Amino acid sequence: MNADSSHTAGALRDLIDHLPDPCPDSLARAAERQDQLTKPRGALGDLEALAIRLAGVFGTERPHPQGAAVIVAAGDHGVTSEGVSAYPPEVTPAMLANFLAETEAGPGGAAVNALARATGTRVYVMNAGVNADLPDHPGLIRAALRRGSRNLRVESAMTEEETRQLILAGARAAQQAIEDGADFLIPGEMGIGNTTPAAAITARMLGAAPEAVTGRGTGVDDERLSHKVAVVRAALERSPVTDPLAVLTEFGGYEIAAMLGMMLQAARERRAVILDGFVEGSAALIGVALNSNLRHFLFPAGECAERGHRAQLEHLGLKPMFNLGLRLGEGTGGVLAVPLLRGAAATLREMRTFEEAGIAAG
Ligand SMILES: O=C(O)c1ccc[n+]([C@@H]2O[C@H](COP(=O)([O-])O)[C@@H](O)[C@H]2O)c1
Numbered sequence: 409m410n411a412d413s414s415h416t417a418g419a420l421r422d423l424i425d426h427l428p429d430p431c432p433d434s435l436a437r438a439a440e441r442q443d444q445l446t447k448p449r450g451a452l453g454d455l456e457a458l459a460i461r462l463a464g465v466f467g468t469e470r471p472h473p474q475g476a477a478v479i480v481a482a483g484d485h486g487v488t489s490e491g492v493s494a495y496p497p498e499v500t501p502a503m504l505a506n507f508l509a510e511t512e513a514g515p516g517g518a519a520v521n522a523l524a525r526a527t528g529t530r531v532y533v534m535n536a537g538v539n540a541d542l543p544d545h546p547g548l549i550r551a552a553l554r555r556g557s558r559n560l561r562v563e564s565a566m567t568e569e570e571t572r573q574l575i576l577a578g579a580r581a582a583q584q585a586i587e588d589g590a591d592f593l594i595p596g597e598m599g600i601g602n603t604t605p606a607a608a609i610t611a612r613m614l615g616a617a618p619e620a621v622t623g624r625g626t627g628v629d630d631e632r633l634s635h636k637v638a639v640v641r642a643a644l645e646r647s648p649v650t651d652p653l654a655v656l657t658e659f660g661g662y663e664i665a666a667m668l669g670m671m672l673q674a675a676r677e678r679r680a681v682i683l684d685g686f687v688e689g690s691a692a693l694i695g696v697a698l699n700s701n702l703r704h705f706l707f708p709a710g711e712c713a714e715r716g717h718r719a720q721l722e723h724l725g726l727k728p729m730f731n732l733g734l735r736l737g738e739g740t741g742g743v744l745a746v747p748l749l750r751g752a753a754a755t756l757r758e759m760r761t762f763e764e765a766g767i768a769a770g
């Protein structure tokens with residue numbers, strides 16, 4: 409190991425090893441309070457458990473999470489040369505420009521920008537490894553080490569050092585968002601081809617068959633889907649790794665590593681991480697395998713339409729908040745969940761108990 413890689417290895421170990429527990433006192437007090445609020449017991453459905461989990465994250469029985477931020481990390485994938493996506497890789501840098509474009513409605517012309525404006529969520533955009541020379545833009549976080557990952561079917565998608573550096577870059581971006589006021593952190597992604605590495609990671613981390621966790625991504629037809637499954641199977645056969653960081657390095661990609669870093673840093677800082685779709689889920693699987701405490705800080709938004717997403721959530725033991733058939737990425741589902749979680753916290757924080765309201769509950 410040279411000096412640089414021993415530095416990144418130490419910094420990464422420190423990040424992984426220092427995730428807090430949810431606050432046990434706040435969890436217990438919130439559960440007790442929840443039972444006394446002026447509503448039939450259980451009538452707020454899943455909002456009740458979500459509010460209690462938020463109490464554990466924020467260390468208070470009356471959580472008041474405020475700012476929300478989505479960090480959209482973009483990366484390209486060597487595996488697109490195998491024909492695994494319905495769209496060409498040139499869409500990745502074009503969408504990155506779209507995230508940053510000035511429009512009549514404000515900055516950004518993509519779905520995530522519109523939903524972020526609608527929900528009061530701040531958008532950050534990161535080049536994690538796009539295959540283009542991007543013009544300078546004050547809104548662009550620069551973290552790219554390479555113009556796209558290598559083809560995971562034939563070789564390791566990333567190097568160990570690239571993996572560490574991208575995780576740390578994601579952690580720094582999350583820290584900036586937190587310092588800017590984010591209590592909810594939404595890792596988001598854009599990368600043509602990235603449901604292939606996400607499927608390979610998911611298959612290996614769950615011990616699942618490739619066909620059970622490989623989906624249509626941007627919308628491949630049956631023929632391309634079978635080919636995509638074969639590519640995932642070839643990658644899994646090429647590399648038998650099981651160590652979580654080695655799995656991430658082998659199968660990629662750069663934006664998945666960056667999202668893992670965002671999750672670890674947000675948990676370390678006791679912020680709630682809202683999980684969007686299948687690609688975010690693959691980063692979460694690596695994170696929870698590295699430190700199971702991460703799970704307490706993860707809030708899956710919707711169950712997305714990508715095959716394998718449900719298996720990821722079952723493995724994590726976390727229930728999604730909705731099912732709208734989303735399969736876009738960018739962090740869109742996560743952004744949509746912000747008002748739900750704000751609402752869950754508000755009920756626990758602001759509702760009166762039966763005693764306070766003078767209502768005899770029988
Ligand atoms: O995260 C998801 O659930 C998800 C499901 C389907 C598609 N995507 C998005 O679509 C792109 C990846 O799809 P593909 O077919 O190119 O692998 C990438 O830009 C993702 O943001 C994302």
Ligand SMILES: Cc1cc2nc[nH]c2cc1C
Nearest residue numbers: 495499598626736737738
């Ligand atoms: C246009 C387009 C936008 C996206 N946003 C996230 N993934 C995407 C894939 C495509 C193809």
